[in-house]
Amino acid sequence: MKKAIIPFAAMALALASCNTETKDSYQTINFREYNLIIDTQDPSQMAQASDVTYEVKNNISRQVVDVKANDIIINNQKHSFETDTMGLHSTSFKVDGLGDVYNVYFSKYGNAGIGSNVRDLKGTIVYGYAAMSNLLNPVYDIPIVQRLDMSYTLNDRYSVQTFWPAAMFRGQTMSSTTGESHTTKGSDYVAIIDFEKKTASVYVYNAELSANQDKSFPKVIRFGEIPVVFTHEGFSLQSPAPMTKILGKKDNQIALVDSVGFAATDFSFYLTSPDLTEVSINYKLDGRNVSFRGCSILKPGF
Numbered sequence: 001m002k003k004a005i006i007p008f009a010a011m012a013l014a015l016a017s018c019n020t021e022t023k024d025s026y027q028t029i030n031f032r033e034y035n036l037i038i039d040t041q042d043p044s045q046m047a048q049a050s051d052v053t054y055e056v057k058n059n060i061s062r063q064v065v066d067v068k069a070n071d072i073i074i075n076n077q078k079h080s081f082e083t084d085t086m087g088l089h090s091t092s093f094k095v096d097g098l099g100d101v102y103n104v105y106f107s108k109y110g111n112a113g114i115g116s117n118v119r120d121l122k123g124t125i126v127y128g129y130a131a132m133s134n135l136l137n138p139v140y141d142i143p144i145v146q147r148l149d150m151s152y153t154l155n156d157r158y159s160v161q162t163f164w165p166a167a168m169f170r171g172q173t174m175s176s177t178t179g180e181s182h183t184t185k186g187s188d189y190v191a192i193i194d195f196e197k198k199t200a201s202v203y204v205y206n207a208e209l210s211a212n213q214d215k216s217f218p219k220v221i222r223f224g225e226i227p228v229v230f231t232h233e234g235f236s237l238q239s240p241a242p243m244t245k246i247l248g249k250k251d252n253q254i255a256l257v258d259s260v261g262f263a264a265t266d267f268s269f270y271l272t273s274p275d276l277t278e279v280s281i282n283y284k285l286d287g288r289n290v291s292f293r294g295c296s297i298l299k300p301g302f
Contacts, residue, residue: 024061031056031148033162034195036234036276037074041157046230048074049165049195054148056123063088065106067123067150074158081118081154083108093300101127101298112152123150127298128277129168131190136247136254138205138219142168142188144298149275163276164296165193171279171294171302175209177287184208189281189292191269193237198228200237202269202281209288218246222256223267223283234276237269242283262286278302 031054039045050073058065064085072079086106095101105124112121130143151161169189175182187207193200204221223242228235244264248257267283277299281292295302 024059027058027060029056033148034165035072036161036163038159039157040159043232045232047232047234079154082114083112083118083121084114095298117155119153121152123148128164129170129296131166131168131192135203136220161276165195167191167296169279169294169296171292173290173292175288175290182210189294193228200226200228209286220247223264226267234271239267241265242267
């Protein structure tokens with residue numbers, strides 16, 4: 001499996017190559033993100049999720065950015081904001097197989113808005129693992145694209161954190177049964193969450209549950225019709241018996257087919273980091289307890 005990196009225009013390069021003696025030049029990038037919204041004043045209110053496009057305008061010459069957002073839906077009401085300019089900085093870390101990875105970030109503590117009540121804003125342009133276009137192909141390039149990891153407080157009441165409802169998670173899977181355990185980093189997970197229907201599907205690619213696993217073991221497994229469960233703090237995916245399908249053939253075409261005698265139970269999916277990129281997935285399958293820990297962005301430690 002290859003990694004396909006789509007670069008973020010020239011924002012990171014601008015940090016090293018800008019010339020403040022020339023006329024200002026600008027770059028505007030739109031990021032379509034979902035928001036997890038938590039009411040910090042009313043603990044009885046369930047968290048909410050809604051999508052919005054954030055417009056990030058980069059003044060390349062001055063190394064500053066500002067952010068605009070329109071029509072953020074909270075309790076069926078629309079909210080908008082525009083920030084003041086914020087300094088743009090960069091940080092780097094090493095990733096096996098990719099070398100140095102550069103993220104750019106900005107922040108404004110206290111009041112960050114112009115004519116609007118947005119506070120304590122922190123944003124980072126990160127590299128995320130997108131879901132593949134063909135979810136039934138077990139041999140794939142890993143699409144790595146840049147997205148906006150951002151958090152802020154809106155109207156002195158709502159805590160907002162961006163995330164992706166459709167993303168790949170990469171990390172480590174451990175499976176165990178009586179007297180035996182197996183660990184691998186060769187399996188990837190893709191979550192597709194539909195917040196309107198409040199259901200989700202989670203795909204497992206190239207699952208490896210034992211060292212001597214039969215070569216006929218399915219290369220793609222889908223756990224479907226998983227309920228999205230909201231609490232005040234966020235959401236999770238939970239199902240005692242998700243609809244399990246495996247990669248096979250139907251009418252001589254590649255398709256997901258019923259997994260007779262091969263069904264998962266006790267499925268759970270929890271986001272475990274404040275930026276909503278790290279995940280814990282647990283389930284039982286083929287007589288084994290399976291536990292996955294992974295991340296949906298390039299991040300130190302993953």
